[in-house]
Structure formats: structure tokens, C-alpha cells
Amino acid sequence: MNRLEATKALIAQLDREPIVASLGHPAYDLFAACDRHENFYTWGSMGLASSIGLGLAMARPDLRVFVLDGDGSLLMNLGSLATIGWVQPPNLVIVVWDNEEYGTTGGQQTATAHGADLEAVARALGAAATATVRDERDLTQAIDLALADPGPRVIVVKTKESAPAVKPPLDCVYIKQRFMAAIGNPEAATTGGGV
């Protein structure tokens, strides 16, 4: 199962849940799988997708928030898992596409190619539910659970690289504004006004 196939399988199970995608190939594959308004594509800030997801889950407890992270990106911000373990947002689902390489930068191996176990880290730092899956059947079951049961949940998905050929919109403000409108808090309603 490559990351694009896995992303398509995930999208097929979702309705209008917001998705925060880590920069580079995870975001490119999300765009290729389905360009929903509820997709927040990051173009920078490697490592922060899970943190953005945490803040969104805190502000909108009525939504189930999905994060599409990468193994290299999550390794850059492991402290985020400790904060998530502390805050315990029940509505946060972090999916880690673990291809054991920095796919966007030329395929250099990450530490997960040498035994680093991101599910074990997530569990140790307080995620309420964790899994590692390696095929589409197990991924589908894991997402079923994520949609039914409270988290915070971390699902490590062992994938192959998919070499995406398309990219999401480049306009950051456009991405933000259509995302905020799609999830029910349009930006015009949240800014401005007096002190």
C-alpha cells in the first residue's frame, strides 16, 4: 500500500471531518486523493501538523480532527505527543504515514527505518489509543475505530512512497479561508471588532 492509496482509503471513510496535512508529500497526496474544502494544507512548518490539529481539536470539540503527518515530520516535534497526552483531546486522530524516509527531500532514511517505533512513543506519552497498520484492511478497521471511539488516537500506517505528481493550491490565505468557512467558523466572523 503506498501513501496515495492509503490516503484514498482514508478519505473514502470520512464525511466532512477536517484534515490537517503535513507539508510536502502528505499534503500533495491528500490533494490528489480529494481536494476537499475541509483540507488544511500546510506549505511549511515541518513538524507542526499535530500541534495545529491539537489547537483545532481544543477550539472545536464538536469536530473530529484528523492530522496526516509523516514519520520525519513527527520526529521533528515529538514533544507534541507529550502535550497531546496531557491535554487528552478526545476528538483528535493523528495518522502517521510512516514510509521510513524523508520522501519529499529525496528519500533519505528516517530513524523509523532503524527501529524507532512511533506507536510506542505515542503510547508512552499518553495517547489514549494507538495502532500500527500495514495494509488497507487494517487501516480501514483502525479508521472505523477512530470514528467511533474517543482518542486522542495515533495510527501509524506503514506505507510505501507514492511520488506525487500534483500539488495543492499555493495561496495560503485561500487555503485558510475556505477551510475555516467549511468547518463553520468563517474568518470574517472571527476577526475585527473593538477591544
Place this chain on the structure above:
Amino acid sequence: MADAPEWATGVCAGLHACGSRHVVYVPDNPLSHVLRVLRDRYTDVQTTLATREEEAFGIAAGLYLGGARATVMLQSSGLGNSLNALTSLLVPYKIPTLIVISMRGDVGEWNDAQVPMGRAVRPVCDAIGVPHVTVESGDRAQELVALAGLTAFSTRVPGACLLPRRLTVPPARS
């Protein structure tokens, strides 16, 4: 409760006045006064401790995407840890956040390791497009923090309030 310094009660009143009900922070010694006032007097403000300042800005960005106005509180040293988050997420996406920075490295500093980043705070903010204002006295804290928040959330840029060491750690009177 021990009397909180005027600047600290002002910071809390200012961030509350501009609609912020979330404070994401990495603590330092002076900011402990602010955190105590928030705990005792502003029970509607949720505080979240991040492991690193860059992470705090990520959480703040997510809060904004969900319709909330977040304040990030940090020491000046932590601004160095935050630059990629500011320059590749908050500034280009126009995601506003009120930033409260407890200064080190300015006048009154004793630790040489705090000086280079402390001196760089204002030029770095200027270079990356983050407006900043310095709170020079405790009786101006509420007003300036509230105005910085108003500008940030109205114009959709992160905006910083700097708390100099001479304000937060006044020299002992003899």
C-alpha cells in the same frame, strides 16, 4: 494570594479584553506572575503548556482555525525557537496571535547567554513582519496588550508585546 505586580495583572486584563480565552505558553520566571493571575482571576482562560515555543505557535494557529483567539507567552530566547513557525505558518497564512514576550538580555541582564537573542528580538520581529510594542511601565500594560491584540486580530498578523526586564524584575530598593 500574594499581590501580583501591576504589569502582570495588566497583561491578563489586556489579553482578556481583546477576546483571548486561550494562552499557550512556555514559562519563564516573570511569566509565573501572569500565570498565577490567570489561574486565580480568569477561570475562563484555558492555559496550555507547550514543550517548545515553536509547538506553542502551532497550537495557537490551530486554535485560530477553529475560531478562537490565542495568546502565546514565551521568553525572548524562545522566539529563536519559533521563527520557522512564524515565517512559514502564521505570517504567510495571515493567522493572528497575540504574543507576550518576557525579555531577557536587555538592561539588567546578568546572563551572557541571554544577550544575543535578547538584542535580536526587535530586529528579528521587524525582519519577519511581526509588529511589536514595548510595555515600559506597569500602568500601561493593560492598554498596550489590549491594543496589540486588537491590531493583531483585526489585521490578521501576529503581534508582539515585549515586557522588558526592568519592568518584570525591578531592582531591589535599598
